[in-house]
Amino acid sequence: MEKNMPLGTSKEEFIRGIQEVLGKKERRPVESYQRLRESLADLEERLKVMWERLEGMRSQLLGALVETAAKMGWNVHRASSIEEALSYIRGLMESKGVKRVVRSDQEIFAALPLDQPLAHMDIRVTVMAQNLAGTPEELREEAASADIGITGVDYAIAETGSVVVIPRQGLSRLVSLLPSIHLAILQPHQVLESLEDIFLLRRQAYLQDGDMGSYMNFITGPSRTADIEQTIVIGVHGPKEAHMLILE
Amino acid sequence: MCHVKTQDFKKASKKAVKDPKLQATLKRVMHHFDDARRDAIEEVTPQRWEELRQQGRKIKEHTLDNLDYYLEMLSERVSQAGGVVHFARDAKEATSIVAELVRSRSVKTVVKSKSMVSEEINLNHVLADIGVEALETDLGEYIIQLSEEAPFHIIAPAMHKTKEDVSDLFSKKLGTPHIERIDDLAAVARQSLREKFLKAEMGITGANFLVAETGTLVIVTNEGNGRLCTSAPRIHVAISGMEKIVPSLEDLPVFLRLLPRAATGQRITSYVSFINGPRRPQDEDGPEEFHLIITDNGRSRLLRDPELREALYCIRCGACLNICPIYRNVGGHAYGWVYPGPIGAVVSPIMVGLNKAKDLPNASSLCGACRDVCPIKIDIPHMLLNLRSKLMESPDPQERKRSLEDRVFAWAFLTLMHSPRMLALGHALGRILQRPFLRSGRIRRIPIPPFSVWTKSRDLPPLAKKSFHRIWEEELSQEE
Numbered sequence: 001m002e003k004n005m006p007l008g009t010s011k012e013e014f015i016r017g018i019q020e021v022l023g024k025k026e027r028r029p030v031e032s033y034q035r036l037r038e039s040l041a042d043l044e045e046r047l048k049v050m051w052e053r054l055e056g057m058r059s060q061l062l063g064a065l066v067e068t069a070a071k072m073g074w075n076v077h078r079a080s081s082i083e084e085a086l087s088y089i090r091g092l093m094e095s096k097g098v099k100r101v102v103r104s105d106q107e108i109f110a111a112l113p114l115d116q117p118l119a120h121m122d123i124r125v126t127v128m129a130q131n132l133a134g135t136p137e138e139l140r141e142e143a144a145s146a147d148i149g150i151t152g153v154d155y156a157i158a159e160t161g162s163v164v165v166i167p168r169q170g171l172s173r174l175v176s177l178l179p180s181i182h183l184a185i186l187q188p189h190q191v192l193e194s195l196e197d198i199f200l201l202r203r204q205a206y207l208q209d210g211d212m213g214s215y216m217n218f219i220t221g222p223s224r225t226a227d228i229e230q231t232i233v234i235g236v237h238g239p240k241e242a243h244m245l246i247l248e
Numbered sequence: 249m250c251h252v253k254t255q256d257f258k259k260a261s262k263k264a265v266k267d268p269k270l271q272a273t274l275k276r277v278m279h280h281f282d283d284a285r286r287d288a289i290e291e292v293t294p295q296r297w298e299e300l301r302q303q304g305r306k307i308k309e310h311t312l313d314n315l316d317y318y319l320e321m322l323s324e325r326v327s328q329a330g331g332v333v334h335f336a337r338d339a340k341e342a343t344s345i346v347a348e349l350v351r352s353r354s355v356k357t358v359v360k361s362k363s364m365v366s367e368e369i370n371l372n373h374v375l376a377d378i379g380v381e382a383l384e385t386d387l388g389e390y391i392i393q394l395s396e397e398a399p400f401h402i403i404a405p406a407m408h409k410t411k412e413d414v415s416d417l418f419s420k421k422l423g424t425p426h427i428e429r430i431d432d433l434a435a436v437a438r439q440s441l442r443e444k445f446l447k448a449e450m451g452i453t454g455a456n457f458l459v460a461e462t463g464t465l466v467i468v469t470n471e472g473n474g475r476l477c478t479s480a481p482r483i484h485v486a487i488s489g490m491e492k493i494v495p496s497l498e499d500l501p502v503f504l505r506l507l508p509r510a511a512t513g514q515r516i517t518s519y520v521s522f523i524n525g526p527r528r529p530q531d532e533d534g535p536e537e538f539h540l541i542i543t544d545n546g547r548s549r550l551l552r553d554p555e556l557r558e559a560l561y562c563i564r565c566g567a568c569l570n571i572c573p574i575y576r577n578v579g580g581h582a583y584g585w586v587y588p589g590p591i592g593a594v595v596s597p598i599m600v601g602l603n604k605a606k607d608l609p610n611a612s613s614l615c616g617a618c619r620d621v622c623p624i625k626i627d628i629p630h631m632l633l634n635l636r637s638k639l640m641e642s643p644d645p646q647e648r649k650r651s652l653e654d655r656v657f658a659w660a661f662l663t664l665m666h667s668p669r670m671l672a673l674g675h676a677l678g679r680i681l682q683r684p685f686l687r688s689g690r691i692r693r694i695p696i697p698p699f700s701v702w703t704k705s706r707d708l709p710p711l712a713k714k715s716f717h718r719i720w721e722e723e724l725s726q727e728e
Contacts, residue, residue: 007334007345008541011323014335018490019316021552029314035496036461072515128532136533140480144446160516172532173479177472195501202522203497206462211329214527214534215478218520223472225434226512227388227404229411230280233434236387237441238472238518 043204050197061158061191062246068161073221073234074244085247086117089183092243096181098123098147102139105129105170108152108185112247128172140174149179149239153186155201159194162220163244166213173215182239184219187247251370253584254596254605260582261574261611273408274579281403282570284513285621292509303502305625308561311460311493315551318460318493319542325463329525331538339369342543346371346452346485349539350380353483355449358382359441361469361477362389363454364564365487365543367399367586368599371452382452383444385473387437394421400580401588402566403511408579441473451477451535455488456563457503458540461496465523465540468507475519484526484535490542491551491560503563506623510565546599555634559594561624568618568628574611583608590618590628597635603647609635653698668717678711686710 019027054061069076079085092098101118103109105127115125126142127133134142143149151171155164163184167173176182192198198218206212223238234240253260264270289297311318323333336342342365350358358380360366372393375382384393388405392398395417399405406414415427418436427433453474457466465486467474478484494503508514527534550556569575569589580588584605585596593612597605609632618628639647650658664674685691691708694700702708714722 003537004332006332007348008341009335009337011320011333011335014337014542014544015316015319015323017337018319018548018551021548022313022316024314024316027317027320029310029317033310033495035498068515073518130532140446140533144442162516162520167531167534168528169530169532173475173534177475177479195504196498199497199500203462206497211528212462212524214329214524214531216522217475218516220516220518223518224470225387226280227386227391227406228409228414228430228433230277230404230407231411231430233431235431235438236434236471236473237385237438237445237476 040204040207043200043207046200047204050200054191054193054197057193058188058191061193062188062248064158064193065156065161065191066246068158069156069221069244070161072161073224074161074242076244076246078246078248080248082112082247085112085185085245086114088245089114090117090121092183093118093121093123093148096147098181100142100146101125101148101150102128102143102146102175102179103150104152104172104175105132106152108187108247111187112185114150128175129170131169139172140178143172143174143178146179148181148183149175149177150183150185151176153184153190155198156186156191157193157195157198157218158191160218160220162218164198165217165219167215167217168213173217176217176219177238180235180239181241181243182219182222183243183245185245185247252600252604254600254608255584257582257584257605257607257611260584261578264578264582270408270579271577273410274576277407278570278576281512281566282621285510285567285570286513288509288513288515291515292505297509300502300506301623301625304506304563304623305561307494307499307502308624309558311495312491312551312557312560315490315493318495319490321460322458322463322493323542325461326525326538326540327463329463329538330528331463331525331540334539334541336541336543336545338545342369342487342541342545343371343374345541346487347374347378349483349485350375350378350450353449353537355380355483357444357448358450358452359445359448359473359477359481360384360389361451361453361467361474362386363452363487364399364402364586365454365489365545366452368545369487369543371487383441383448385441385445385471385477386469387434387471390437390441391417394418398581399586401569402564404566408581445473445476445480448481450483450485451481452485452487453477455486455492455540456507457500458488458493459495459497459500460493463524464497466500467521467523468504468517468519469521470512470514470518472519475521478521478523479534482535483537483539484523485539485541486523487541487543489547490544491547491562507563507565510563510567510621510623549598550595556594556598556631558624558626559591559598559631561626562591562595563624565623567621567623571617571621573613573615573617583611590632591626594628594631594635602635602639602642603644606639606647609633609639672715672717675711675715679713682710 118125153163154166222242223236224234225236226232326333334345372382384390391406400408418424455465456468508517526538550559575589583592593608614629616629693703
C-alpha cells in the first residue's frame, strides 16, 4: 500500500456530496470571505502598523503580561541584568534540587550563557539538538529524566499571559513538555498585545513561505485538570511548574 | 465505548433521579463549571461577550453554508504541508481507515487524546478487537476507560465519580493502594501513562478547529496529553467531524476567547497546539506522518436541513449541559450516547435515528437557558420543536407513536379549546368536580394520576367562580 495514499471515500466524491447537500451551484462562496481576499502586501502593511503600536506601549505590555501570567499560574521573575538573571536561575536550581537540565538551542542562550554556571553547580546540561548532542532517542531519554527544561520563546501574549513556542531546528517539542518544570526566558521586544497579533504574524509567515512550520504551542502556566470532583489539580501530563524569566 | 442506548432515556432518567449517590454528586459538582463561566463573562464584560458570540456565529454560518469550498481548501493545504487527508462517510469507513493505518504501520500501542468523534465510531473497541492497546490519556477519559463507562459530560467525562470511586477503581485495575488526595490520584495517571506516551507508535487526537486557509489543526487542552500525543509517537492521526472548519487563522481569536470561558471559565487553556502536517526534516522531533480523517457520520443530515444546520456550529463547550435543568437532574448517561444534554437531544436523534431516540427532543421544558448560554447562539429549543414536529409528521408509525396519556390530554385540550361553549361547559364541570379536593380554599392533593403527580409537591388554586370572559361581558365592557 502506497504510504501516502488516502483511504476511505475519494475527496472529490465526498466534497461533491456536500456541495449537493448544500444545493450549491458553484463551489466558490457567492460572497467571498473578506479575510481571504487579503494579499501578502495587505498583511505586511498591517504588520507594520502592529509593530508601531507595540513599540509605543512596551512597558505597558510588559506590565500586563506579568500581571496576567501570574494569574494564569506562571511563576514570573523580572531580571534587569544578566547577573540578576543568572542569580535567579541558580537560586531556582538550588531550591528545586535540580541535577539535570535540558535546554533548547536558541539565541537567548547566547545572551544568557548558563551552561558554565550550572556546570559549576554540578548540574548536567544537555542541549536538545541532534547536531550538537546525540540521537533522537538519546535526547528523548535525557528530556524524560531531566528535572527542568529551559527554553526561550518566540513571542509572548499579554492578553492571555502565554508564551508562544514554535518548534524547529534547535527547539524540540519535548524540551518544554517532558520535565516537570519548564523555565521560559523571554525579552520585552517579544511581547505581543493580543491573539490578533500572533495570528497576523503567523498568517503572514504562511503566505510568504507557503509553510509556517509543523507546530506551534501557546503555553499558559503549568498543566492542570479538574476531571476529578471538579477540583483543580496542577501538574498532570505536562509540567507541574511553569517559570517565566523576563530579561530586561 | 459508545453503544446506542438512547431508546432507554425514560427508564434511565427515572433511575438517575432516584439514585441518591448520583443526585448528591450532581448537586455538589454541577454548578462549578457554570459559576466559572459566569465569572469569566463578567471579566470580559457581558457586552464584549455578546459581540464575541455574534462574531463566532457569523463565522460558523458562512463556513457551514460553504462547507464544500472550505473542505477543498483545507484538504489541499494539509496535503501541501505533507499530511494525508482521508474522508470517511460513516463510522465503519472511519474505523477501517484507522485499522488499515494501524495494520500497515505495525502499530502495537496507541495513545489517545480526547476525541468525541472517536467515541461516535466506537474506535477503542475496534482497536481492541485487532489487538492494539489503545489508551485514553485525558484523565477523565482514562478513568471511564478503566471503568468501561460512557462519558458523563463532554468536558469532564468522569464528573459523576467521587475521589473514593476513582481510588477504588485504580486499586482494582492498577493495583494501587487506597489514595486519599486528588493530587495523588492525578499523579497515578501521570506515572502510568508517561511510559506509554514514549513507547506508543501512534497518537490519535480529535480537533477543536481546522483552519482551511493554512491547513492547521488546533487542539485546546489543559493536561499536556494533547501535546504528548502529537509530539512523541511517530504517527499522528487526527479524527475530526467535518464541521470543525474555520476559514482563516485570524478567525481563531474569537473562538479561543469563547471556548475556554464557556467550557471551564478559563481565559485560555494551559496549551493551545497548532499542527501543520508532520515534522519538517530539520525539526528536532515530531511525528513523521500526519493523517487527518474528516468524518461525516450523519452530519450531512444536519447540514441538509436549514432548520437543523446550526447544530453544526457547536464548539463542544458543554455550557448547555451545565445549565440545563434536565441534565442537572439526570446526568449524562441517561442520554444514552456520546452527546448528552441539550445539544445531544438535537444531534443524537439525527445521527442515530429519530425512531431510536424519540424521547430526547421531549426531554426539555423549552426554558431556553441553553440558547442563552451557548457561545455560538445556537437556538436549541427551536431545533427541539422542529424534531418534535418531525416525529409527529413521520411516515413511520413507530416514530409517531405517543402514549395513551398524551393522546387523551391532546384530545381533551383540542375539544375544550375548539369552542367557547365547550370551554365554558368544561369550566362549569370543573368547578363541581374540584369541590371534594378543596382544603382551606386550595387544591392540595388529587389522588388520581396524573393529577396525583402534579399535586405531590404543589398546590393548585381553585377554578374561579366566573371566567374572565364572563366578568368582561357582565361588568368590564360596560361604559360608565
